[in-house]
């Protein structure tokens with residue numbers, strides 16, 4: 635390994651591999667990365683295995699994707715933390731528990747849980763990994779230095795993350811295709827060639843609404859609609875039209891990708907800086923705009939809101955529950 639280059643690992647816990655694929659989606663910029671770094675461990679792309687893992691001593695940066703759902707993944711996260719100078723939670727699963735975090739809707743694992751004995755027997759028979767009692771985000775098992783949110787993160791943010799955290803001053807000014815789509819503070823950090831303070835989420839501070847170009851008028855919910863029930867093309871705010879768009883509560887940084895193509899925001903960048911409980915805020919926002927004061931009508935509209943956990947905490951259920959547990 636070239637000592638002038640940073641050593642990088644890219645690892646996956648429980649997820650769909652989309653985040654790793656997204657790293658490859660920075661296209662021809664991948665090639666330029668080889669000037670600054672050596673990828674020493676990446677099972678998905680390089681087929682790294684036991685020998686490469688054993689050879690890992692100290693890493694400069696580790697991009698960790700996926701949620702922690704098994705005991706082996708928790709140990710992996712702990713060991714990587716011990717070996718790595720900069721540990722990055724990459725993607726919604728690693729950052730907030732993501733979609734796997736919704737498994738926490740089921741009772742926590744334990745010997746007394748219904749079905750636990752059958753699960754243990756099946757695990758032994760088929761060699762299934764041992765599950766953790768609860769699905770966790772990376773920060774719940776190891777200290778995280780930076781977060782790159784999204785499901786998956788956009789190529790622009792990933793490229794910025796590589797430049798800010800890996801390339802450093804040597805890459806200043808090389809924003810290239812990403813520059814126009816980055817939140818201001820991320821672009822500023824990359825241009826200055828100085829990594830942002832530890833603990834920074836490499837995205838914006840405000841909510842997705844701030845970067846959404848849709849016209850906001852007066853919100854009047856008359857029916858809660860699913861995207862397939864209404865293909866939106868008028869340019870008006872989706873929430874005003876009855877589509878449950880989480881742009882109010884979600885951290886900006888994607889440039890309003892989904893509302894930009896007529897689809898409601900699902901919250902994959904996690905909650906915005908000023909939001910404590912995204913579900914409570916959304917219920918309040920929708921409740922204040924129901925277009926009726928008749929009890930039966932309000933009940934009919936409220937009945938349209940199904941799967942509240944999956945709708946309002948789709949990507950953040952694990953971390954939001956952990957926050958609630960602390961109260």
Ligand code: SF4
Pocket residue numbers: 648649650651652653654699700724725726727728732733784785786787
């Ligand atoms: S954050 Fe999304 S893209 Fe990344 S591993 Fe999880 S589900 Fe897949």
Ligand code: SF4
Pocket residue numbers: 842843844846847848850870871872873874879880881882890893898899
């Ligand atoms: S609620 Fe959604 S559609 Fe409306 S302004 Fe915010 S992001 Fe855009």
Ligand code: SF4
Pocket residue numbers: 784785842884885888889890891892893898899900901902903904
């Ligand atoms: S609009 Fe919402 S769901 Fe879509 S990419 Fe942005 S944060 Fe994720």
